[in-house]
Amino acid sequence: MVVLLDREGNEVARSGPVEGEPDEPIDVTVLDAETGDPIQGALVRGRCNFEGSTGEEDQSQETNEEGVATLLIPPSEGYTGCDFNINADGYESDSLRIGYDGVDSDMDMDDPEDVTVELTPTEDGDGETHTATVVVTDIDGVRLEGVDVDVNTYEAGEDVAEGTTDDCGEVQFDVGDGGYEVRASAEGLAQSSANMGLSVREDTTYVINLYDTDEYDGEGPRGRVEHHRTRTM
Incomplete structure (x- = not known):
């Protein structure tokens, strides 16, 4: 954890995990x-x-015979939120978003709870792309032209x-169902690690916010995904 102090030694800001506070386990079925x-x-x-940081703690779990994987959710203080993708062979992928002040999230980071995710089987030989x-x-929400965008599979990194964004700040890709990592790069700008994971199972719009590497204070907007999710609590 990083703590910033003023000249009198008073804490004015911090980033990273809070030491001594236990993580909260939740079961994803x-x-x-x-x-x-x-x-x-x-x-x-x-x-x-x-x-206020691009640091992260990665987690990766496979479900057991009961379809359950256990995740550890850290205390909300010092974190902005958590993003998870759920993938299984023969099924459309899904995603789970926790925290981020409740914006486009599936649950509050201060009160995480067990969750059930339902995956839809894909049709054999369908080959459908989105x-x-x-x-x-x-x-500030101003669209950026000429930004290079790379798409990789989330699990294998393939x-x-x-492509490169056009004069409307957009670029389109045809991809199949699955989880992807989307990276945008432009000179003098950086992308938050919270704004990379994308789950696709239908036509999807994904917004990436880039920040000035010299001026970003860690409080800028996060990306958003516009697609349908099916789940039960």
Whole structure:
């Protein structure tokens, strides 16, 4: 944890985890959306992001025979939130978002609870692709032209597609169902680690906010994903 002090030695800001406070375990139960049966071997993978920092703590768990994976959610103080992707062979992927002041989140980081995620089976030989529209802006929401965007598979890190934003700050990719990591790069600008994970199972718009590396204070807006999620608590 990083603590900033004023000249009198008073704390004025901090980032990173709070020492001494225990993580809260939650069970993520992954089920087949059509049969209700547990899915063994589903990969639940993601990260919890430090406030005012690009640091993160990665977690990766496979579900057991009961379809359950246990995640550790840190205390909210010192963190902005957690992002997880859920993937299983033969199923459309899903995502789980915790914290971020409740904006586009599935639960509050101060009160995490067990959650059930239902994955929809994919049709054999379907081969359907979806259009992923990536919009890149600065932290004030101004769209940026000429930003390079790379898309990789979330689990294996394999290259999927690359492109450059047009004069509307957009670039489109045709991708299949799955979890992806989307990285945008431009000189003098940086991307938060909280703003990279993307789960695709339908046409999706993904907004990436880039910040000035010399001026960003850790409080800028996070990215948002516009797609449908199915889950039960």
